[in-house]
Amino acid sequence: MTRVSFAAAAWALMVATVGYGSSAMSAEVKHLTANGLQFAYLEAGKGPLVLLLHGFPDTAETYSAVLPALADAGYHAVAPFQRGYYPTAIPADGDYSVLTLGRDALAIVDALHAPNATIVGHDWGATAAYAAANLAPERVRQLVTVSIPHPRVIHPTPKLFWRAPHFLLFQFGGLSEWYVRRNNFAYIDYLYSYWSPNWQVSELDLEPVKEGFRRQGRLAAALGYYRALFADARDPAKQEIARRKTSVPTLAFAGRSDGALDVALYDEMPSAFEGPYEAVILEKAGHFLHREDPQAFIHRLVQFLKQGPTSAAQSARPATADPVR
Numbered sequence: 001m002t003r004v005s006f007a008a009a010a011w012a013l014m015v016a017t018v019g020y021g022s023s024a025m026s027a028e029v030k031h032l033t034a035n036g037l038q039f040a041y042l043e044a045g046k047g048p049l050v051l052l053l054h055g056f057p058d059t060a061e062t063y064s065a066v067l068p069a070l071a072d073a074g075y076h077a078v079a080p081f082q083r084g085y086y087p088t089a090i091p092a093d094g095d096y097s098v099l100t101l102g103r104d105a106l107a108i109v110d111a112l113h114a115p116n117a118t119i120v121g122h123d124w125g126a127t128a129a130y131a132a133a134n135l136a137p138e139r140v141r142q143l144v145t146v147s148i149p150h151p152r153v154i155h156p157t158p159k160l161f162w163r164a165p166h167f168l169l170f171q172f173g174g175l176s177e178w179y180v181r182r183n184n185f186a187y188i189d190y191l192y193s194y195w196s197p198n199w200q201v202s203e204l205d206l207e208p209v210k211e212g213f214r215r216q217g218r219l220a221a222a223l224g225y226y227r228a229l230f231a232d233a234r235d236p237a238k239q240e241i242a243r244r245k246t247s248v249p250t251l252a253f254a255g256r257s258d259g260a261l262d263v264a265l266y267d268e269m270p271s272a273f274e275g276p277y278e279a280v281i282l283e284k285a286g287h288f289l290h291r292e293d294p295q296a297f298i299h300r301l302v303q304f305l306k307q308g309p310t311s312a313a314q315s316a317r318p319a320t321a322d323p324v325r
Contacts, residue, residue, distance in 0.1 A: 029087060034107035035100070040087040041080040041108075045071025048141070049114040050305065051105060052079040055123020055147075056222055057188050057209050058288075059085060062122065065294040066301070073302045080108055082124065084221025086212040096221070096228040098151075098242050102131025106139055118305060122146040122290060124225055133248040134241050141309050143250040144301060147258060147287050149265040150272035152243045156233075164260050166191070170226040177219050185210045194259040196286030205291075249276040251304045253297065255285035 029040050042060050044067040052063045060079040070077035081088040083104055084096065105128055109117045118141045121129030126148035133140045154160070161168055170176045180187045188209060192201045213219040232238045250273060254263050266279045280300055282289050290297045 032108065032111040034111040035104045037083055037091055037104070038089045039080045039083070039104070039108060039111075041078050042067060043076065043078045044068050045074070045076050047074045047076050048305075049109065049112060049117040050075045050077045051108060051117045051119045052077060053105060053119065053121040053125025053128050054079065054082060054085075055121070055125045056225065057191060057213070058123065059208050059212055061208050062288070062291060066120075066290060066298060069294075069298045069302070070305075073305070075305065076112075076114075078108070078112060080104075082128070084218065084224065086215050086218050090217050090221050094224060096224045097238065098127055098131050098229065098232050099135065099238055101128035101225075102133075102135050105129065105132040106136050109139060116141045118142040118144065120144040120146070120301070121148075123148055123287070127151070130246060131242055133246050133250075134244050137247050140248045142304065143246065143248045144253070144304065145250065146253045146290055146297075147255065147261060149252070149254075149261075150246065150269055152245065152272040153265050153268040159262065163262060167226055167229070170223045171230065176223055180213070180219060180223070185213060188213075191260075192288070196255070196257070196288045196292055197259060198257050198284055199286060199288060199292040201288075245272055245274045247273070247275040249309045250278070251300070252277070252279040253289060253300075254279065254281050255287060255289040255292070256281055256283045257286040258289075260287050 028042075030043060031038055031040050033039070040060075042063070050070050052060070052066060054060055054062045060081045063077075063079045067077045067079060083101070084090050101124070105119055116139050119129040119132055121127070121144070123146070126145035129140075129143055129145055130151060133143045169179065185206075188206060189201075192199070192206065213222065232242070252266065252269060254261065254266055256263055263281060266281070269279055270277055282293055282296060285292045285296075
């Protein structure tokens with residue numbers, strides 16, 4: 001057995017058997033249809049719906065510690081594989097617009113027959129979560145974003161592209177895909193180490209991501225998000241929705257060591273919200289903070305959920321150091 005296949009087998013065994021607290025995470029992948037597309041998802045627990053949206057380069061398994069913890073806390077936690085990510089379907093029209101991602105989230109809430117949901121999003125999942133909250137604030141009970149500031153405070157400056165050059169690198173179609181695939185997806189390894197420099201990520205952690213991208217059309221789909229973002233920037237109507245102030249009570253997480261993000265942007269974040277807002281900075285964490293320090297992340301997340309939408313935060317407040325760590 002090769003090193004890669006051994007890692008894949010070990011990862012599958014871990015997901016099938018691991019348990020946190022009193023609830024074991026189910027490895028069963030379920031399916032539903034939302035916004036005209038078949039979505040695969042993982043779930044745990046019963047109660048108010050908490051929708052967990054992953055980013056790039058990642059999968060729904062990124063929430064393997066969060067799902068059972070939320071189940072233990074009395075919530076129905078659902079983590080879909082985003083559009084185009086295996087085993088969710090690839091959209092025939094190649095639509096990866098930010099507003100489409102937001103509508104996906106809202107349609108999944110509908111498909112699960114929930115009146116509303118708290119939406120948690122990391123990276124691209126955060127971008128989708130902001131969009132969902134702005135499209136239908138009455139459907140989003142609370143908003144939790146991880147490692148991506150509000151679109152209203154993100155500006156396409158040279159400094160931004162210096163820290164996150166992949167936004168430009170991914171604009172070149174097949175050439176971009178070749179670059180990401182080469183040497184067993186060495187660029188994925190690089191991104192994790194650069195974005196989360198204090199996290200000793202293992203091959204076991206990354207194998208599910210790479211295995212998904214090895215499948216036909218999947219890497220092109222993931223990179224399509226970045227191409228759609230540039231197209232969206234030329235559409236004033238889409239920009240108005242994506243960049244409008246958000247009224248949903250929001251908790252925003254960021255890692256002080258995030259290589260992809262200038263944490264100083266969170267100083268501007270209160271101006272992007274009309275409703276309650278609070279930011280929490282995990283001092284030693286990077287971009288994948290929910291995996292680097294799951295205990296701190298889950299503690300603050302559950303605390304926020306229990307406070308409810310009206311008392312989550314009394315007013316927009318600037319970022320503060322993590323009260324847990």
